[in-house]
Amino acid sequence: MSVFTDVPLAQKLEGSLLKTYKQDDHPNKMFLAYKVCMTSQGQPWVSSVVRKTRTQIAQDPSLNFEYMPVMGMKSFIQASLNLLFGKNSQVIMENRAGGVHTVGDSGAFQLGAQFLKTWRRDSQIVYIISSQKEPHGLVFQDMGFTRAPHGCIFVIGNIGNCKLTQGQWTQLMVLMKSKQIFPFFDIPYQGLATGDLEEDSRFLQYFVSQGFEFFCSQSLSKNFGIYDEGAGILAVVALNNQLLLRVLSQLMNWARALWLNPPTAGARIITSVLCNPAMQGEWKQSLEGVVENVMMTKEKVKEKLRLLGTPGSWDHITEQKGSHSYLGLNSQQVEYLVKKKHIYIPKNGRINFTCINSYNIDYITESITEAVLFTKDSEK
Amino acid sequence: MSVFTDVPLAQKLEGSLLKTYKQDDHPNKMFLAYKVCMTSQGQPWVSSVVRKTRTQIAQDPSLNFEYMPVMGMKSFIQASLNLLFGKNSQVIMENRAGGVHTVGDSGAFQLGAQFLKTWRRDSQIVYIISSQKEPHGLVFQDMGFTRAPHGCIFVIGNIGNCKLTQGQWTQLMVLMKSKQIFPFFDIPYQGLATGDLEEDSRFLQYFVSQGFEFFCSQSLSKNFGIYDEGAGILAVVALNNQLLLRVLSQLMNWARALWLNPPTAGARIITSVLCNPAMQGEWKQSLEGVVENVMMTKEKVKEKLRLLGTPGSWDHITEQKGSHSYLGLNSQQVEYLVKKKHIYIPKNGRINFTCINSYNIDYITESITEAVLFTKDSEK
Structure with a gap:
């Protein structure tokens, strides 16, 4: 049997x-x-830069393809954070934005969810808010925030598509703040919504400026055209560096159990491109x-x-x-x-x-x- | 706060x-x-073949690096199974060995453990048996099998290092069979134990021939020298093809949540080498x-x-x-x-x-x- x-x-x-x-x-x-x-x-x-870079990397005799740290490729994480928040942004300068290199956005959500399951025991309620599910991307108007319980988690996907006015953004953040809602953003293809990288992640600045702590999954597979390798990070914004390091240390232990070392072929290509101004x-x-x-x-x-x-x-x-x-x-x-x-x-x-x-x-x-x-x- | x-x-x-x-x-x-x-x-x-193949792949204009199925790269899975069991082996011919492409061996264990957690509810006891923890690899001699409860799981790592006689193998399998123990093998570097690929996985044949069903994590990162990308499979052996397909369908749903698409850069190199007799x-x-x-x-x-x-x-x-x-x-x-x-x-x-x-x-x-x-x- x-x-x-x-x-x-x-x-x-x-x-x-x-x-x-x-x-x-x-x-x-x-x-x-x-x-x-x-x-x-x-x-x-x-x-177009991806093919060139792929060949350069394959032919580089100085690369040894050794194990990465559990956290992943440091230069990739930093380049991704710079892309999300801007190199000279407040959170980067204050050392309170960090990240873990993940196997794409699925990996980032898996890792983030495991953290929240353990460390956010008081509220295990999550709302998945995605403009993909709504005909016109105006998801927040009909959501009825008053019904969302205190301390819950909002997983907010494709927010770049939501056409909110400055006033609506402010109203949204005041509500989320008063209810201590934890935002978990999804940026699946920065730059491919408006064609402008900064524009596509501008809403993050609003949340940073209002003193929010949050997670953000950033995938760089789609906007580079490296679809066969999930290259992304789970970005963490905390109130200060000490809190950030504690969160990252916990995430690292889960990453170790999930995949030990994240794949680096895509991350290496992306980092090469991001760190070279011409490319x-x-x-x-x-x-x-x-x-x-x-x-x-x-x-x-x-x-x-x-x-x-x-x-x-x-x-x-x-x-x-x-x-x-x-x-x-x-x-x-x-x-x-x-x-x-x-x-x-x-x-x-x-x-x-x-x-x-x-x-x-x-x-x-x-x-x-x-x-x-x-x-x-x-x-x- | x-x-x-x-x-x-x-x-x-x-x-x-x-x-x-x-x-x-x-x-x-x-x-x-x-x-x-x-x-x-x-x-x-x-x-030595890895560098060559990496360049060939980077320069191949016909490759498009599109999303892989959740199951992973089919040709990679098949090549890995052939390496484990032999192309003309009983389980391959009878279509009852299959696999899911994973993010290295950590991913394979994560996936296998999630399956067993759900579908092996009667016994949630697991023994981790690794020759790395024992000075001379003779792990089974001192293990006291009589104490292992009915229906438990044995995670058996580095078994290639165990110097068991044919008689000891037989004795071990009779005991495991009578107690309905489910084996979960780990083959972290086939070929690097004895230098002979077949020799390093020969013990799997014993278990197949005794009618065992089992999981086996096979990592191909170490024996190709692609350390920075976990390339592996979770191999499944079932009694028949129908059972196999049911198990694989369940594993696929977990793989979707874990990483959606496994990374393919390493898998592509490995498959190119394995499918070319000269390489x-x-x-x-x-x-x-x-x-x-x-x-x-x-x-x-x-x-x-x-x-x-x-x-x-x-x-x-x-x-x-x-x-x-x-x-x-x-x-x-x-x-x-x-x-x-x-x-x-x-x-x-x-x-x-x-x-x-x-x-x-x-x-x-x-x-x-x-x-x-x-x-x-x-x-x-």
Whole structure:
């Protein structure tokens, strides 16, 4: 008799859309839900500096690829923190921002959650706040902060997409402060929301200036195009250096149990780029290029839908930031696109706009028009 | 008031010996406890094929470094399983050996432990059996199996070092079987114990042939010299393919939460080498080279101790396999070496013999002699 007799097949959490797409043999099939940014040739985007740096590192005889400390690669952690907060920022100058090198953002959340599970025993309530789950990224307006209990944790993803006014930010922070809510931010692709690295992490400054302590997961895999290696940090901001060191020492023990040494191939490439002003400049330009292309694609999609006379307003397409945005289609329209037109998009209609290029934009916009007209007809 | 007020500084688990060594400014100081194999020039050993392959991969325009599946790199998993069990072995042919690509052996144990915590609820007792903790690797003789409860888990590390006879193996397996003990093996550096890849994993065949189901962590970082990236798998052997798929599906959900996508830079290099017969041959030769050097160094150390007239028998040095072996010194002698001679070795006297080379062997053997004579004198 097997040891594993009672083990059931686990339910798959995701991937079925991609699987269905792969099994489809229609010549016009297309997949608009890739997680990575794509080039206009339909290939995963990689920042131009990455290939060069990868070769340089491979050929560098002085590198020995020895074990890293449990904390990870020091220079990588520092470069990542500088990118998040600014080299001359208050928290960096006061030595109260630190980090642990993690296996991407999953690793950062795993590590942070283990810490909070142990050291935040008074409140084990967590709210996952992600603009990905809300059609227009305006997540805070409908959240009803008064219902969030004292001392809970807010995991705040993709906050860069939230269009809050200065007044709304202030109001939000006053509420969080009075309730002693602990923020755990997620910065999955700094620079790929607005094309401006500083702009994408500016909200962190607000929290720092209001005296918040917080965690922040920063992943650098997407904005460098090193998708196959989760390169990130769990950043910690504490009120002073002594508190910071205590938190980091605890995190280190969990990191030891989780992966002992974080992987460094991606981190080494990223650090080389960030520490070389010329290469950092080239990287920033490549980020701007991606964001400009996304905006251009969105404009084109909107314009084509207008020319096709597609019913409804499509302004929301260009109002959203970042590569992944909502088309604003209902489930019936999405189903029409998938089933009738072989255009694979998630149920919520949030697609990766970098998957749209000059070869497929006409088919896509015409299909959207068809889907909208079809569902309008069926409503009658 | 800080959120982190109650968080204490975590106790450091390791690293203090290396730290003391680094702070020592004595000209003759040396560190004999590195985890990695060293070359005769005192540099971390890297298999010669690794550098070549790293450059080839960096320059390959067809690679796109896209996200891997949660399970990891399929070709890497298969190549690792073939290495563990043999391409034409029973378990591979019957599709009942599988694996999940992990972040090194720490990741494999983390993943395996989470599975067992959930699916082996009847017995949550685990025994950690490691020859590293026993002077001569003969761990099973003194273990008293009769005391191990029914259904417990044995985590068996470095079993390659255990010199069990065929009869002892049989006896061990009969006992484990009757008590339904679940084995969780650790193969941290296949090929670096005896220089023969098959020899180092032969004991797995015994367990397979006796109808055991088990987990096995296999790390390929050390035997390729890619220390800065934990490249490994958690191998699973089940009674049939259906059971295997159920176990793998559960493991995949934990892997998703732990790191989402395992790092692939190391795995890609290793797979390239393993799937190319010429490169695999070169790799095997490089492993044999390391093991031959270790044996030669041990012989030389023993011979020098003999010539110096050091009291005691030193045969145990050459009787042990692998780069890391016990010198057989007591704590007073170890302390003498560290404090008086600036030779840094762990308290148990288990050193990395690849740290000994033609430049330091005389100083080391003379110091050992001094330490032994000093403690003999102080006994009088």
